[in-house]
Amino acid sequence: MPSIPMNQAIREALHEEMARDSSIFVLGEDVIAHGGPYAVTRGIAEQFPDRIRQTPISEAAIVGTAVGAALCGLRPVAEIMYVDFITCAMDEVVNQMAKVRYMFGGQTDVPVILRLPSGSARLIAAQHSQSLEAWFMHVPGLQVAVPSTPRDAKGLMKSALRGRDPVMFIEYKRLYSVKGEVPDTEYVIPFGQADVKRQGEDITVVASGPMVGKALEAARILSAEGIELEVIDPRTLVPLDTDTIFSSVEKTNRAIITDEEVRRGGSSAELASRIAEECFDYLDAPVRRVAAADVPMPFSPVLEKLAVPSVEKLLAAARDLVA
Amino acid sequence: MPSIPMNQAIREALHEEMARDSSIFVLGEDVIAHGGPYAVTRGIAEQFPDRIRQTPISEAAIVGTAVGAALCGLRPVAEIMYVDFITCAMDEVVNQMAKVRYMFGGQTDVPVILRLPSGSARLIAAQHSQSLEAWFMHVPGLQVAVPSTPRDAKGLMKSALRGRDPVMFIEYKRLYSVKGEVPDTEYVIPFGQADVKRQGEDITVVASGPMVGKALEAARILSAEGIELEVIDPRTLVPLDTDTIFSSVEKTNRAIITDEEVRRGGSSAELASRIAEECFDYLDAPVRRVAAADVPMPFSPVLEKLAVPSVEKLLAAARDLVA
Amino acid sequence: MGIKGPTTEQLLDMYAAMWRIRLFEEQAEYQSGQGKVLGALHTYIGQEAVGVGICAHLTDADYITSTHRGHGHCISKGADVRRMMAELFGRVTGYCKGKGGSMHIADFAVGMLGANGIVAGGFGLATGAGLAAQVRESGQVAVCFFGDGAVNRGPFHENINLGAVWRLPVVYVCENNQYAQWTPQEEITLVTDVASMSSAYGIPGAQVDGMDVLSVYQAAGEAVDRARRGEGPTLLECKTYRFHGHNFGDPQQYRTKEEISDWSGQHDPIQGLGDHLQREGVLTAEEAESIRNSVQEEIAGAVRFADESPYPGPEELTRDVFSTPVA
């Protein structure tokens, strides 16, 4: 299997599906020049010149137009340069995209994909480092995918591109350049299927996005101490594969939830409260959450490092749970 | 003590504080005509004609302008006609209002109050019935107040009007006309102090907004069955009075969290996971959440009734917990 | 270039359609008073010429987007008044199975992409519909209806610019009824002639008397043709007036009774077309009456249909959130 970075994996999904389905259409700021800041859309203009457009800085129009086009037969894939800018189009996301199917009694599909580069990276401070999965989870009608590896990113994007519902496709910027093996044969990864990235008996760690890698690193370290983590990557937060998560917790009797979102009100709260409610009889210890500090992302490297959840914090939480 | 409806209580707070502090300034759509759709700002134009302005339908400009004015010495109080429309100004809320103090290293106060009529009422369907507390909780820098009674509404508004931080002031539309006693002497209710609306030994119910009344109703019914609910109204979700909540749970060993937000990712998740984590040793049963269905608010009365959390659902959860 | 028509048949259709709107709305208000029509109700009474004059140029394949004041657009685009009324009653036979209500009626079968409870919510949808039409080279046109109040929201600006630079087949139609809810237009903007704003986007603008369906028809014809020819959007402003309150129950303290009766007395679009048709000898007074009566019947039938229809069952609560149920 070839090893490629995540941005290339997403690009391959787009290319392959665009060749399959002529209704897929790409739009966003600077998506042609350099293929966007993350080079995800590189090469599309050359191969499908009529199916990609570079937009003005008009996030509300980008999303609104994508939704309108989806109601009329296209499958738009819009890049919002940083997820932080989706704040400029929340009406379009929340009151239009997420609700039209329901409000109109199921008259229409809404196959829109919003690609949302997320998280901290390269010291770009409070307005360019956010993670907003929790907001999207809280909006009925939105599906939320959070790939952590190139393989998952490609397979999930392919599912999204064949689906009928709006997808908030969370791409962690820090993962774009991280390589991983990707099958060279056709595959898709269905939404709602968690992936057990590592098996273990002692603690269930539900990790998403960039925290998957950190959880695996923590697992390697703790294994030497005789603590075996089971690392579960939900891959999609909506739909959520609670079966896999709950049965793991029934086995390990302990759980840590970790993601890069601000802790207060993060998706870790939803996951932790579900586990605490539904696995109550199996839990030997409280469910712990390891997430970002409750602060806007600070710029200075010394502070950013403290704000973002670390392997060390995972280690501490895990050791505490088995103590 | 006079008994007045909640919209009047908020109005009184505005009038009294505007008389005290000449920097308070009111703006919003139709806030002069009829005093806005909820008559909260009625009479202000007569009494303080230079300190209230009716705006165009420009939510982004309303919030952005409020923030700018706050940086330059005013204390703006902006009405967003329905909280659903704050989606049109989320950049201004999240990337500007919430972050300027931190991003700028504490150089400035940001005394903005956004008044946010929320929740279901009068069958107005998916785009006019939302509750978005969970989003705001998740944004570091925002304070979130959710009054459930006229007394709390007035006292909390007064605190907000004397504070130095941005406040998302959640006003449940269904409560505007509900009367309650309000002291006729000067008082304020500080942020971060929960109110025990009813004492009980068996189950802690943390209820906010319109669910406080329903929780009290459930408590009356259950009391006849020998089940005593302790009903705690946090009043502000940020800051959150965990002391009061946790000590109640230590006493009752059981907890229900209830609010009118959509359940998935609602503020009930944050509260439930905090309790499950920090009161683990005291819990005799899983923490239950009673919130709205994970659907856009349907229009038809038969469906709206099913979507919104009810006294019946509270009763069922409580009976289940002590079973 | 001049727009041909309307033909006599079209004129009579437009006349009937305007009555259909008027009587539907009057009935909706009545039923609201009876507690049968639920929720907020914003009627189109007074503005009938706009929706009707514009949609006369569209087929079911063309798209429109609408507003909170959407019944007139639905009817103009050919929606069925029975399923509309059932929706207002919250019944499962309604267009949205009762999940939408007045502010969310849609009929995708006739290209009606939905009323919208968000002011300016339609701009993106219409622009996107235009994009889909352009990409597919389908020859379809999208019309975006919006009020004068919506002009001051960002999506007006972002989407018209996008439609303009991409030369999308969209007609942006401002129904300037001079009030945004309870606020007069001149209080919230210095530019009350919305058509003049077209220059900020490099597209043509046109202003017409929105109480005169023939003027609307002419101007709309040019704009729709232009769009179909691939020459891009037009910003078309129809000066109009709503005869009733912003919503049913509005005490209307923000305008005078005289102003209202001036408009409804002297600029009634239905009366205007009726008089014109009679002057032209196309319609007799009796024929006019009979058109009105048959529409009246139709609306009465719609009310019966709505009233006899069941409410949605509890299983509908969680249906349609996604294409398939989700955990």
Add this chain to the structure above:
Amino acid sequence: MGIKGPTTEQLLDMYAAMWRIRLFEEQAEYQSGQGKVLGALHTYIGQEAVGVGICAHLTDADYITSTHRGHGHCISKGADVRRMMAELFGRVTGYCKGKGGSMHIADFAVGMLGANGIVAGGFGLATGAGLAAQVRESGQVAVCFFGDGAVNRGPFHENINLGAVWRLPVVYVCENNQYAQWTPQEEITLVTDVASMSSAYGIPGAQVDGMDVLSVYQAAGEAVDRARRGEGPTLLECKTYRFHGHNFGDPQQYRTKEEISDWSGQHDPIQGLGDHLQREGVLTAEEAESIRNSVQEEIAGAVRFADESPYPGPEELTRDVFSTPVA
């Protein structure tokens, strides 16, 4: 009416300020290459005449809002280059204690309300500053700097309309450098003369050569005076060009080397003013050189200051989220 000045002293101040910006930015790029300046870096090189020509009319009591490309605005408004450089280095002596970085430098003491990482993020802030000034009748003016790319966002539209109808003392200054990141302006709008859009808001518009500080000074003077007189906003467009990439490291495939060297060779605003001053006999070549050198020293001092400053301590992580710590 004509604007008086600038005086010789002002001219020399402007000349020095433009050098201060230029050399600050060059040093910032150099230090970015060294790994000392962190994060994204968008330089103002080429656009110096705009910030300087406009802020020459403002006092510390007046307000400005800025963009992601904000260093020039900071310096024009009188911010201290030492605390600026320390901020870029992420040090606690920086304007924001290292919490902001390049895109978030603010200096409230001189009325600089912050750089802004959100394109068009400044419109609301400036309009609100103008509102505060108007309500307090303080005579202050607010200037909103923004790029051509920001014009296409909704807040441009919403806020200028609001500023116009309320006649707020705001000057909206478009720095039209003809590119939004990697996209040329004509690809994303049909209206490339931004000043002409003022008619959509009923306010005056003016367009000037943004490479000529004297033209900017004149036009800005009129707009600022108008605002101070209580006559409301002006939309002032300065045609300009950024000589370097969108950000440090930008490979600039979207424009030609010739285009860049044409602009930087023939329209350098600093050289332009220098030549003018020498022609007028106000400045000798030696004096020019000595101004440059003393600014050079100042910047070197700023780098030393930054480099010797400590990073923020861990206690700073949770400070400043609220006015007082919160549970």
